[in-house]
Amino acid sequence: MKYSAINELKLTHIKKIIGDAFVYTDTDSIAKFAHDETEDLKFFPEVIVKPRTAVEISELLKFCNQEKIPVTPRGAGTGLSGGALPVHKGIVLSMERFSEIIEIDERNLQATVESGVITEVFQNAVKEKGLFYPPDPASKGSCFIGGNIAENSGGPKAVKYGVTKDYVLNLEVVLPNGEIIWTGANTLKNSTGYNLTQLFIGSEGTLGIVTKIVFKLLPFPKYNLLLLLPFYNLEESCKAVSEIFKTGIIPSGVELMERDAIQLGVKYVDDSTFNIDEKAEAYLLIELDGNNLEIMNNECEEIVKLVENYSCGEILFAEDSTQKERLWKIRRAVGEAVKKQSIYKEEDTVVPRAELPTLLIGVKKNWRKIRF
Ligand SMILES: Cc1cc2nc3c(=O)[nH]c(=O)nc-3n(C[C@H](O)[C@H](O)[C@H](O)COP(=O)(O)OP(=O)(O)OC[C@H]3O[C@@H](n4cnc5c(N)ncnc54)[C@H](O)[C@@H]3O)c2cc1C
CATH class of the missing domain: 3.30.465.10 (Uridine Diphospho-n-acetylenolpyruvylglucosamine Reductase; domain 3)
Incomplete structure (x- = not known):
């Protein structure tokens, strides 16, 4: 489709619909809305609008449809798949005023x-x-x-x-x-x-x-328990995930962090209280939640028993909400930490659980160098 550019006349009409104060064409705004969190991509819009009601959006879309002006909706711009990038220029429509x-x-x-x-x-x-x-x-x-x-x-x-x-x-x-x-x-x-x-x-x-x-x-579940398990073999940590699910236990979270990832995460959040086990090739962060603490403790014991079959270091049971939050903070920081401190590009990958070892080992094989 051939799109049309936004001239002064069209801009005046857009301002009439959205209100002068919420239509932006200045260089700083254009630069800010030219990218999201997808790496290395920039597309500059012509205009940014910040409507407040569905009716304003309706009027705007009717006009843009008629005039063949491309419109790209945008939330907070944290997307990793380039969805909020205005590849055909036109308008970026920010939803930031829909905050109720x-x-x-x-x-x-x-x-x-x-x-x-x-x-x-x-x-x-x-x-x-x-x-x-x-x-x-x-x-x-x-x-x-x-x-x-x-x-x-x-x-x-x-x-x-x-x-x-x-x-x-x-x-x-x-x-x-x-x-x-x-x-x-x-x-x-x-x-x-x-x-x-x-x-x-x-x-x-x-x-x-x-x-x-x-x-x-x-x-909201009444209780949650958090365990951090160091594995001395990466492949075994992946296998343990499948084995845990086979027991019928359904954790409310299972996160695998291989050694370099957790190391970068710890460094990024500057958490000096956390010591990485020298022999660990990977960590599993496992959360259980529910309303019956006795059942949950039994499930924890079952997990601990199960990992005895693998070469595993000392298991950390998070003691309180502060420690739990610290561990989750490290996990959440891994993506940013790896991106900022290494040559890796961020890609979301999804594979069946049992294929995790193949994925991780494949990525590590292609590992070139990392800056610490
Ligand atoms: C550090 C980091 C960690 C992340 N972790 C995760 C994660 O754990 N899991 C995960 O799934 N994703 C994750 N993401 C990706 C991203 O945060 C999610 O995809 C998130 O849902 C995007 O929301 P957003 O408001 O930033 O949307 P944007 O990036 O602004 O837009 C994303 C897409 O949604 C469209 N859109 C936005 N609002 C609307 C609307 N109101 N109506 C119609 N279309 C709309 C846009 O056009 C675009 O196509 C992560 C990103 C970063 C940077």
């Missing part, structure tokens, strides 16, 4: 939020009411809920609780022709008709702009 948590419905275990709410802000708000929104991408402190929808984000808790798509009941979306629709219903069972909600999840902003989301929530 509209309702937390404790009776139905649901919440309605605008799509520019920061994921962690939402998690903390529902936690205050004893509720749980499990998807926890490592970028949760900055990424937006709408970006999570568009990327179907997941995190460590995916092993037990699934990913973003598993918590979405209904979406308010502005379609490219300006129509504002709801895709589903605010009920757990909604089995008639096409599943439009799931069609929009993971669509990276290509089908419409999500303005409101209705989530289902869970009661």
Whole structure:
């Protein structure tokens, strides 16, 4: 398709729809919105807009559709797959003013939020009411809920609780022709008709702009336990993951960090309290959660017994929430730490659990050099 450039006349119309104060063409804004967290890519938009209502977005999309002006929606710009990059120029439409948590419905275990709410802000708000929104991408402190929808984000808790798509009941979306629709219903069972909600999840902003989301929530689990296990053999650490799942235990998080990754992570967060076991080739961070501490302790014991079959160092049981947070902080920092301190490029990779050793060993084989 041939797109048209934004001239003064069109810009005046865009300003009329969105409001002068929320339309940007200055060099700094253009540079800021030319990239997301995808490495090495920059595409400069012509205009940035920050609307506040679905109706404003609707009017804008009608106009842009008619004038063939490309529009790229953008959340917090933490994406790693280039979805928020304005490759055809035109408008970047920032959702940062859609930052309201509209309702937390404790009776139905649901919440309605605008799509520019920061994921962690939402998690903390529902936690205050004893509720749980499990998807926890490592970028949760900055990424937006709408970006999570568009990327179907997941995190460590995916092993037990699934990913973003598993918590979405209904979406308010502005379609490219300006129509504002709801895709589903605010009920757990909604089995008639096409599943439009799931069609929009993971669509990276290509089908419409999500303005409101209705989530289902869970009661917040009363307890969680965190273990850090050093393995003296990388391959064995991968095998242990499969073996743990075979026992029927479903941890709420399992994260494998090979030696260089954890070393870089520790250095990046500057945690002098953490000593890496000299012989460790990899660490497993395992979290269990639930409401029955006795069952959880038994599961911990079972895991400890299971890893006795492997060459494993001293297991660390996190004592309190401060220590747990410190360990998670290291894990969450690994991506940034590796990117900043090594020649590695960040790529999301997904393989069946049993293929983990092949993936890790393959990557290490291609290892060239690393700067510490
Ligand atoms: C340090 C770091 C750690 C990360 N960890 C994880 C992780 O653990 N798990 C994971 O899944 N991802 C992770 N990511 C990737 C990224 O944070 C997620 O993909 C996140 O969901 C993107 O959200 P965002 O608000 O930044 O979206 P953006 O990057 O702004 O946009 C992403 C896509 O969503 C579209 N979009 C945004 N808002 C809307 C909307 N309202 N309607 C329609 N389309 C929209 C954009 O057009 C684009 O295609 C990580 C990124 C970084 C930098």
